Amino acid sequence: MTDTILDPVTSDGGRVGGADAPAAVRMNMIQAINSALDVVMDRDPDVIVMGEDVGYFGGVFRATAGLQTKYGKTRVFDTPITEIGIVGVAIGMGAYGLRPVPEIQFADYIYPALDQLVSEAARLRYRSAGEFTSPITVRSPYGGGIFGGQTHSQSPEGIFTHVSGIKTVIPSTPYDAKGLLIAAIEDNDPVLFLEPKRIYNGPFDGHWDRPAKNWSAHGGGEVPTGYYRVELGKAQVVRAGEALTILCYGTMVHVVSGVVAEAGVDAEIIDLRTLVPLDIETIEASVKKTGRCMIVHEATRTSGFGAELSALVQERCFYHLEAPVERVTGFDTPYPHSLEWAYFPGPVRIGEALKKIMKD
Amino acid sequence: MASEPVRANMPPLSLHVPEPKFRPGDPVDFADVDVPPAGSARRPDTAEPAGRFTELAYTLVRVLDEEGGAVGPWDPKLSPDRLREMLRAMALTRAFDERMFRAQRQGKTSFYMKSTGEEAVSVAAAFAMDRDDMCFPSYRQQGILISRGYPLVEMMNQIYSNSGDKLGGKQLPIMYSAKDHGFFSISGNLATQYPQAVGWAMASAVKGDSRIAATWCGEGSTAEGDFHSACTFASVYRAPVVMNVVNNQWAISSFSGFAGAEATTFAARAVGYGIAGLRVDGNDALAVYAATQWAAERARTNQGPTLIEHFTYRAEGHSTSDDPSAYRSAGEPNAWPLGDPIRRLRDHLIALGEWDEERHERQDKELAAHVRDCQKEAEKNGILGHGLHQPLDSLFDGVFEDMPWHLREQRQMMLDEEEASGRPWARK
Numbered sequence: 195m196t197d198t199i200l201d202p203v204t205s206d207g208g209r210v211g212g213a214d215a216p217a218a219v220r221m222n223m224i225q226a227i228n229s230a231l232d233v234v235m236d237r238d239p240d241v242i243v244m245g246e247d248v249g250y251f252g253g254v255f256r257a258t259a260g261l262q263t264k265y266g267k268t269r270v271f272d273t274p275i276t277e278i279g280i281v282g283v284a285i286g287m288g289a290y291g292l293r294p295v296p297e298i299q300f301a302d303y304i305y306p307a308l309d310q311l312v313s314e315a316a317r318l319r320y321r322s323a324g325e326f327t328s329p330i331t332v333r334s335p336y337g338g339g340i341f342g343g344q345t346h347s348q349s350p351e352g353i354f355t356h357v358s359g360i361k362t363v364i365p366s367t368p369y370d371a372k373g374l375l376i377a378a379i380e381d382n383d384p385v386l387f388l389e390p391k392r393i394y395n396g397p398f399d400g401h402w403d404r405p406a407k408n409w410s411a412h413g414g415g416e417v418p419t420g421y422y423r424v425e426l427g428k429a430q431v432v433r434a435g436e437a438l439t440i441l442c443y444g445t446m447v448h449v450v451s452g453v454v455a456e457a458g459v460d461a462e463i464i465d466l467r468t469l470v471p472l473d474i475e476t477i478e479a480s481v482k483k484t485g486r487c488m489i490v491h492e493a494t495r496t497s498g499f500g501a502e503l504s505a506l507v508q509e510r511c512f513y514h515l516e517a518p519v520e521r522v523t524g525f526d527t528p529y530p531h532s533l534e535w536a537y538f539p540g541p542v543r544i545g546e547a548l549k550k551i552m553k554d
Numbered sequence: 555m556a557s558e559p560v561r562a563n564m565p566p567l568s569l570h571v572p573e574p575k576f577r578p579g580d581p582v583d584f585a586d587v588d589v590p591p592a593g594s595a596r597r598p599d600t601a602e603p604a605g606r607f608t609e610l611a612y613t614l615v616r617v618l619d620e621e622g623g624a625v626g627p628w629d630p631k632l633s634p635d636r637l638r639e640m641l642r643a644m645a646l647t648r649a650f651d652e653r654m655f656r657a658q659r660q661g662k663t664s665f666y667m668k669s670t671g672e673e674a675v676s677v678a679a680a681f682a683m684d685r686d687d688m689c690f691p692s693y694r695q696q697g698i699l700i701s702r703g704y705p706l707v708e709m710m711n712q713i714y715s716n717s718g719d720k721l722g723g724k725q726l727p728i729m730y731s732a733k734d735h736g737f738f739s740i741s742g743n744l745a746t747q748y749p750q751a752v753g754w755a756m757a758s759a760v761k762g763d764s765r766i767a768a769t770w771c772g773e774g775s776t777a778e779g780d781f782h783s784a785c786t787f788a789s790v791y792r793a794p795v796v797m798n799v800v801n802n803q804w805a806i807s808s809f810s811g812f813a814g815a816e817a818t819t820f821a822a823r824a825v826g827y828g829i830a831g832l833r834v835d836g837n838d839a840l841a842v843y844a845a846t847q848w849a850a851e852r853a854r855t856n857q858g859p860t861l862i863e864h865f866t867y868r869a870e871g872h873s874t875s876d877d878p879s880a881y882r883s884a885g886e887p888n889a890w891p892l893g894d895p896i897r898r899l900r901d902h903l904i905a906l907g908e909w910d911e912e913r914h915e916r917q918d919k920e921l922a923a924h925v926r927d928c929q930k931e932a933e934k935n936g937i938l939g940h941g942l943h944q945p946l947d948s949l950f951d952g953v954f955e956d957m958p959w960h961l962r963e964q965r966q967m968m969l970d971e972e973e974a975s976g977r978p979w980a981r982k
Binding site for chain 1: 688690720721722725729731733738739741743746748749750751752753754755757758759760761767779780783784786787790953954955958959960
């Protein structure tokens, strides 16, 4: 595994780094995240990276590779296996004045830290009238599609969007991952930055039985090497259309795009990118235009973020709706291992829902 | 339904559920509480490795003896002026507690927590640390704020959630936050401050600062995962932090046995983590001072963390919402073998010829009058429930640095509903 901070993927359309380093190169999502950390650590000596296996080894997904060599062991270090401790210590460092970026190795492991996130990080500014804040960014790979079984596949975003005082961000491309992560780290409020690990190495259209793609042919795989931000709270219309609006984020952006392309439906696909604060204006304008709204997420259905989206659309666009809001989600079961693709809201289920919502 | 026992030829298992020695109505005899003589614990050099003095986790560091003398290697040898300052801060803490407890009973606020009998734990520690060392307290360390000269009126404003409350009425009474006094925002969730203190201390070390952190929790809270995560982190990175466990014997109605006290001491937790551990007579202000000073010196010289168990007794209820007569013997507080921390420091000063009972009584009266004056001043800003002390829409402030649309929208909804319904809040 490479030790360089930024090792551009050079394939079709990619440009090679070197003496005349280009402004943008091809990166996968891991490299883009690594580059974001590198760029902010270089600019701000108060940024600290910590977590299980993130130091010498560079993280189990390699997102922090090379950072310890470049920035030293007091700014990039391994931690004991205690998520309470990782987040609690990060909050204390934030109270001191640092800007910690703790990694929780899998989002499935975040639950021990729930009290520190919900009762502490998210509440510190409010309860101390701004005397103490928690400018931490908790990075964590989430989601399924990698045969991770029950404990390496979950999508816990709905637990955190329910909590006042914490922002939840989910990128769907390397470009967004870098820009959003930089904006998250620079944000003075706590941010949960969930990384869709199924698309670390390439966009995924949900056809698990077809050959995997990498990021080299995707526009979002072209990533500036330097500093830039993708502002939090702004959705992205990834495909403009008139027939219906599809709200999605993370891996599902690519699955939905694949289904829409194959079905030949003129859908408007919106990648939410930030769940809290949500870009309601973009959603509202789109649904009022199309009159139909479908919501797709991998997380379990009941009380999932789709329920909130559905309520918002109903409240704001009721008289524009021509069909009931449709939800395609993971089932209310644990994430199964062998039946992963039955659980995953893939092309079949999305395709059926598409037919249903377009029928009326 | 549970299944029938199988393997009838084997002895049946039995579950041990701890039970305190005395319940309401029981006569109290603390003869089995082991109180080693003052001065008997050795004082290691602050550079000595933690593994060489593990016996200090199982004894009691004590300085003040039964005759009011200060004895042994832990005597911090403070000047009479310093001793009088400490005595005054402890007495002021008690006077403040009395007044605010009564204010709650009079309906002026919703909640209060006294620290009666535990004043030495926070006051002496605050005196032993530097003014800019950072404290991550639990909810019973008001003595730190008082020792550091935080205005009583500000504390009362917070207790009343009135118009002078710097926290804008957003936090439960006594959950102070005072950054400029090195006092972290108190959480109602137990032991969460422990890893935060370790993180602050680690940050100080990362930056090559010279300030250290200290934190406090009760013996009951040592059962929380946060406590153990903090000990692991503190040990691993040798964080410059002093971790205090205030063993006041009771966690609301659960005696210390439910946190493991039947099996070992709380200071002994340090042994497993390989960090310095001290068990201290928490009602002995000089022992608390000396132990804190020693631990702070270790932290400041990169010798790492210290866990101090302060063996003390919660003389009053857990809070104004608690009635201890329902679960423990009323005879316990007076029978407690380590006495009253204020009385013990007073007797020491008298034994030194630096104080007398008349001065002590006069001081108590002065402090009570001072607290009463502060209360009058604070009540000019209002008391809880009497009127709207903060703008109605301020409830949305401070969730985030910048208010996102959904909070702005909810704020507007609230104001519209208030307006449409004839402004009921405005009349409060």
